[in-house]
Amino acid sequence: MKLSDIALFLGGKLYGDPGVEITGVSGIEDAGPADITYLLKPSEKLLDLAEGSAAACIIVKDAFLTGLKKNQIAVDDPQLAFIRLLEHFHKAGRPPAGISDLAFVSESAEIDGQAVVMPFVFIGEGARIGAGSLLYPGVFVGAGSKIGRDCTLHPNVTVREGVAIGDRVSIHAGSVIGADGFGYIMRSGRHIKIPQVGGVVIEDDVEIGANTTIDRATTGNTVIGRGTKIDNLVQIAHNVKIGAGCIVVAQAGVAGSSTLGNYVIVAGQAGVADHVHIEDGSVIGAGSGVLPNTRLSKGAYAGAPAMPHKQWLKAMSVTARLPEMNKTMQDLEKRLYELERRLLSEQ
Amino acid sequence: MKLSDIALFLGGKLYGDPGVEITGVSGIEDAGPADITYLLKPSEKLLDLAEGSAAACIIVKDAFLTGLKKNQIAVDDPQLAFIRLLEHFHKAGRPPAGISDLAFVSESAEIDGQAVVMPFVFIGEGARIGAGSLLYPGVFVGAGSKIGRDCTLHPNVTVREGVAIGDRVSIHAGSVIGADGFGYIMRSGRHIKIPQVGGVVIEDDVEIGANTTIDRATTGNTVIGRGTKIDNLVQIAHNVKIGAGCIVVAQAGVAGSSTLGNYVIVAGQAGVADHVHIEDGSVIGAGSGVLPNTRLSKGAYAGAPAMPHKQWLKAMSVTARLPEMNKTMQDLEKRLYELERRLLSEQ
């Protein structure tokens, strides 16, 4: 694709040679001599980075980078332009619509004619798969579950019975939606299982990473709100309700019956215990732990147990100096004792 | 099911209209107008909750709730009654016994006539599957492994070779039993693998969550004791021995050769390092970390490194006040210096 065509495609202004041929899109450090890349902002600090890149062209914000001897395209939003180019250059090859002879589809399941069902997929009784949805090998869809339109279920994903998935949902390989919640009562020294008969609702535009687990509710539904993005190896327990536009990063866990508002961020390896409520727009820091039955008002939190981020920063700065503090205190104690001794001897 | 029949089924006493038709069982907040629900204890505090529920009937303890204008059934153990009703209303549909034409069963494997082997299941040489056991699509059972009676292996579960699983064991989707333990020795700058030739023994009535991993022993067996319940995304390393009736919550990990007694609870995201022994009935708090080669006597532990729970509570209460403590100490130092200065000038 010629630079002039790329500038047109992006609605940007080209500074440089319109005839240069671009064959790839790449990050600024990985880029080769026929690649296009981007800089978030034109900045003198980044000039060296830009100059050092092998890329044939750099997408920059508005005003082009003066002092840079490279082709540039100036746009309003370089990051978004980069995403559009990545999508343009990497349109995924897609198998033709239809059901593989090597798949197993129950008689009462309804598969849209525009869906793709690959080999070794199993679809249970009464399940429904919407138009444009793509089920990779090894996917299991349980009885009565519904997958909306334009969803992608990557290899070896398990969607148990009674799960409702909206449109444009991606679930990465190995994830399990709708396994039993973890609930028992103890009677006479035995753990008796509380049957987990609820379901899971995944709303539109959700993305779920690889090997993540989202349990079904005891009764009612576990809910993942519209546009929420969940990373790999995350645990979402039974009856959790996550709002819209949230971000849950890898290896984080949310325990039973906790609720997250909208646009909440739970960072990597954080743990939210059970029966917690977290208000809209809050941020739970990486590795932190929110205690059970707490209600967090809007804010940033860190530490285990989690506290407001500012308080945690202060506590951490002191923690590192604890041994020193301890010495100071022992010193104070000695000096105080000395004073007391003198005063007593004077009397 | 009529309320009178439910009272009879539960052996409880009905206060209300025997002819009311119940179609579902649900938690008190999710319940609809044809549902039955329960309250753990009759309590004046819960009266509003009970009155506010849409449920047609509430199961309560012994004496009915006075002041509540709703149908009630009084029983000795409302929670157990609720579980029995959940089971009664949600008898899972079950595929007929037999081996799918789309499964692969090795010639020397023995599959009981009352077992269910669904499509895309692979069963290795000499493996045995007991009566009433149900293997969902994508399950792999390795050579010589034995699955007892009435087990359920959910989709995409992997049971490697040489694993012995008892009766009434449930393993949720995506879990891996018997992967190689993680053991190497370093020689001349290379990690040389220690062959992991032991097995895994899962005793009766164990339940294992989704995407959990239980490694085979180097030699001997990794053991999960009778009635122990393990949640999702848990790691159990090689040669670990877990006693009976334990609870291991999501994302917790137990490292190599550690042993847990009976009825030990390891809460979510906790880490037990290698060669640890934890005595019967102990509780390891969420997110805590038990150091290697330690021996914990019966008790509750928290923090990383783990300490007795009471000590941790105290340490945590002080930690939050550390910055304040630091200021106080600086103030003390100033005041002490001032006193010393005065006393010296007096001399």
Add this chain to the structure above:
Amino acid sequence: MKLSDIALFLGGKLYGDPGVEITGVSGIEDAGPADITYLLKPSEKLLDLAEGSAAACIIVKDAFLTGLKKNQIAVDDPQLAFIRLLEHFHKAGRPPAGISDLAFVSESAEIDGQAVVMPFVFIGEGARIGAGSLLYPGVFVGAGSKIGRDCTLHPNVTVREGVAIGDRVSIHAGSVIGADGFGYIMRSGRHIKIPQVGGVVIEDDVEIGANTTIDRATTGNTVIGRGTKIDNLVQIAHNVKIGAGCIVVAQAGVAGSSTLGNYVIVAGQAGVADHVHIEDGSVIGAGSGVLPNTRLSKGAYAGAPAMPHKQWLKAMSVTARLPEMNKTMQDLEKRLYELERRLLSEQ
């Protein structure tokens, strides 16, 4: 195998009865009366352990254990000898080379004649599988991916498109290589996905545990260096580069674009945030957390946030005594106040 033959096989010196028949190899505590076992070092302390073992023979270092009434074989490196015996006694049965009729292999894929492709394996367009490699049931290999020679992909492993795997690589059951990295930009209240069009490179002699996830790069490659060993349930994010000979223990996570040198150890449940660099030979302690954008010089680190291990040990020893420190300080404050009061009254 007779003891005399084992001594010959190991190049060791036998003290004892050459005619004893050995049928198994086991750890010293699990060993039965026809087993051989080993002791790392001849030590008086271990004499009781050795004497108490049921084993028929013990492999010891150089000089045999005096005072031990058991057959012994003295070798230079008992642990390595033990590994060689484990391998000798447990040569894994291996299915014959060839492609199962129940597998799906795309027309343009190239499968070496000496590879094993078991039932329910799916191999995409243009993928290549090298000689001696073994793909267990449920394995998915995406379009254009390359698996080298003598690799083992255990059941239900997913290798997405555009992944390059070297020789002698083992990937345990349920792991996912090449799922999309977790990257979004927020525009008008929506998370817009950054296409993840890069790949993953797994170099020779790498071993990857069960249910681990290694994400593809945004652009460029996520790289796992030669001889690195990764345990179960580990998360390796997009664009991470791990050097040679590293060890990453169970449930640890490394976030986006971080780089590890050679021979780095990341212990269990540790978290390395994004854009971190860790130098060769460093050790990141269990459960610790390395903050984003940090650069760790060679050393041992612990705690969250991670600090040098020595500093952490000191801080931890003080932390446990915090409540006591707090009391001491309150006491100092009282005594100081008393002195001040006196001095003021004297004036």
